[in-house]
Amino acid sequence: xxxxxxxxxxxxxxxLRRELRDVPKGQAEEMIAEVRAHISESLAxxxxxxxVRTVLDRVxxxxxxxxxxxxxxxxxxxxxxxxxxxxxxxxxxxxxxIPVFGWVAGVVLLWxxxxxxxxxxxxxxxIGPASIxxxxxxxxxxxxxxxxxxxxxxxxxLAFAAGGAISALYLGLxxxxxxxxxxxxxxxxxxxxPSIVLVALLVVGGIAWALSGRSVDVPAGYQKVGxxxxxxxxxxxxxxxxxxxxxxxxxxxxxxxxNGGGPYGDYRLAIxxxxxxxVGYIIVVPVTPQAHTVxxxxxxxxxxxxxxxxxxxxxxxxxxxxxxxxxxxxxxxxLDSKGQSIPPAKxxxx
Amino acid sequence: MVAAKKDRLxxxxxxxxxxxxxxxxLRREERYGFDIVKELEQVEGMVTGEGTLYPLLARLRxxxxxxxxxxxxxxxxPRRYYKLSAAGTRALDEFxxxxxxxxxxxxxxxxxxxx
Numbered sequence: 001x002x003x004x005x006x007x008x009x010x011x012x013x014x015x016l017r018r019e020l021r022d023v024p025k026g027q028a029e030e031m032i033a034e035v036r037a038h039i040s041e042s043l044a045x046x047x048x049x050x051x052v053r054t055v056l057d058r059v060x061x062x063x064x065x066x067x068x069x070x071x072x073x074x075x076x077x078x079x080x081x082x083x084x085x086x087x088x089x090x091x092x093x094x095x096x097x098i099p100v101f102g103w104v105a106g107v108v109l110l111w112x113x114x115x116x117x118x119x120x121x122x123x124x125x126x127i128g129p130a131s132i133x134x135x136x137x138x139x140x141x142x143x144x145x146x147x148x149x150x151x152x153x154x155x156x157x158l159a160f161a162a163g164g165a166i167s168a169l170y171l172g173l174x175x176x177x178x179x180x181x182x183x184x185x186x187x188x189x190x191x192x193x194p195s196i197v198l199v200a201l202l203v204v205g206g207i208a209w210a211l212s213g214r215s216v217d218v219p220a221g222y223q224k225v226g227x228x229x230x231x232x233x234x235x236x237x238x239x240x241x242x243x244x245x246x247x248x249x250x251x252x253x254x255x256x257x258x259n260g261g262g263p264y265g266d267y268r269l270a271i272x273x274x275x276x277x278x279v280g281y282i283i284v285v286p287v288t289p290q291a292h293t294v295x296x297x298x299x300x301x302x303x304x305x306x307x308x309x310x311x312x313x314x315x316x317x318x319x320x321x322x323x324x325x326x327x328x329x330x331x332x333x334x335l336d337s338k339g340q341s342i343p344p345a346k347x348x349x350x
Numbered sequence: 351m352v353a354a355k356k357d358r359l360x361x362x363x364x365x366x367x368x369x370x371x372x373x374x375x376l377r378r379e380e381r382y383g384f385d386i387v388k389e390l391e392q393v394e395g396m397v398t399g400e401g402t403l404y405p406l407l408a409r410l411r412x413x414x415x416x417x418x419x420x421x422x423x424x425x426x427x428p429r430r431y432y433k434l435s436a437a438g439t440r441a442l443d444e445f446x447x448x449x450x451x452x453x454x455x456x457x458x459x460x461x462x463x464x465x
Contacts, residue, residue: 016401027408027412030408030411031404031405031408033430034383034404034407034408034430035401035404037382037383037384037427037429037430038383038384038387038400038401038404040426040427041384041426042384042400044425044426058399058400059399059400059401060398060399060400060401060402061399062401064399064401064402065399065401065402065404065405068399068402068405068406069404069405069408071405072405072406072408072409073405073408073409073412
């Protein structure tokens with residue numbers, strides 16, 4: 001048997017293995033081994049002399065052998081119905097309709113369904129969280145100058161949308177392969193294409209919603225004063241204990257905004273209290289993970305700069321001040337979104 | 351319609367009885383797959399597609415009607431030999447009885463000499 005013959009036999013056995021994919025593995029491998037032995041006996045044994053093509057023809061079409069195997073071994077394709085459609089829809093968009101729980105429900109139903117193997121279920125379960133994780137890692141390592149919080153949340157949402165769509169697509173395709181062997185499922189299979197289309201539409205809708213529905217409602221009195229590091233900065237002038245006061249907040253942080261110098265969620269903002277006539281400019285300082293308090297001369301505004309979470313490449317600590325405060329805060333710098341120092345006049349933003 | 355029924359009936363009868371033919375082949379001696387196929391092929395129409403016999407052998411083995419052992423081959427790699435198990439012998443004996451009755455019953459109506 002020359003190399004070309006060997007290739008033909010290998011291809012034949014590969015086809016057979018593919019056709020036998022839904023037959024229990026042990027029996028499938030046993031049959032493949034037996035057919036392989038049969039072929040070599042036919043080619044080498046007494047009375048041999050037939051060419052490979054003739055031998056393979058006599059062994060028969062792999063699909064026929066597989067059909068026989070399914071019948072003899074009682075391998076029945078798993079019926080595909082409403083449960084499976086629900087799994088696909090929930091995994092793809094459930095997390096957007098009912099945050100998190102929709103997706104969890106999809107996973108639960110996935111594990112109840114018998115239409116997928118355990119391996120497929122594990123893959124279908126992992127894809128969603130894994131894509132979020134990947135996206136976050138990417139954003140953390142790619143030190144983009146754009147606001148990290150904004151990117152992270154957007155990235156996570158997009159990754160979750162993509163992950164859901166991918167897992168639904170993957171499971172849909174695996175399911176179709178299984179159903180493809182059955183004579184009884186075509187009626188149910190008709191649901192498959194429409195539901196994939198439906199899921200795709202809902203995913204697109206979900207992404208559009210996620211992108212557009214993120215407009216932040218800023219409390220009354222705040223004005224947009226500029227963007228710092230990709231974050232929109234809002235400020236409000238008020239009076240506090242007889243002193244003029246400027247409150248700052250950023251939008252684009254997790255789920256809303258941060259305000260007023262105290263820790264809110266993962267973010268901490270420095271706020272300048274008293275004596276500031278206007279939002280002159282915004283100072284963005286890269287800080288170490290420890291909190292700093294920079295006290296200026298008595299009577300001058302006090303800037304409290306609090307640390308951003310450890311490991312963040314860019315600090316969200318901010319302060320507002322008047323031009324005249326800068327000399328006393330000599331170590332503070334105004335940085336643009338790329339971390340470059342920029343003159344205070346330009347940093348005034350809006 | 352009659353023709354269509356006949357087209358299905360004969361292959362189905364052949365299919366249903368093939369496993370007992372295989373068991374019967376193994377009654378006296380153990381055999382390997384290729385050998386079983388060649389033996390069955392001696393009778394026209396018993397085997398359509400040599401490869402389709404292996405699913406049947408896998409089934410018989412799964413159901414414990416045959417057991418297999420590896421034996422050296424004089425010409426090539428070791429061969430898997432199939433041997434009738436006790437359960438296989440029992441199943442075959444039962445079938446032989448049933449088959450005799452069935453064949454006689456059918457012959458009584460359709461066989462030669464029936465009026």
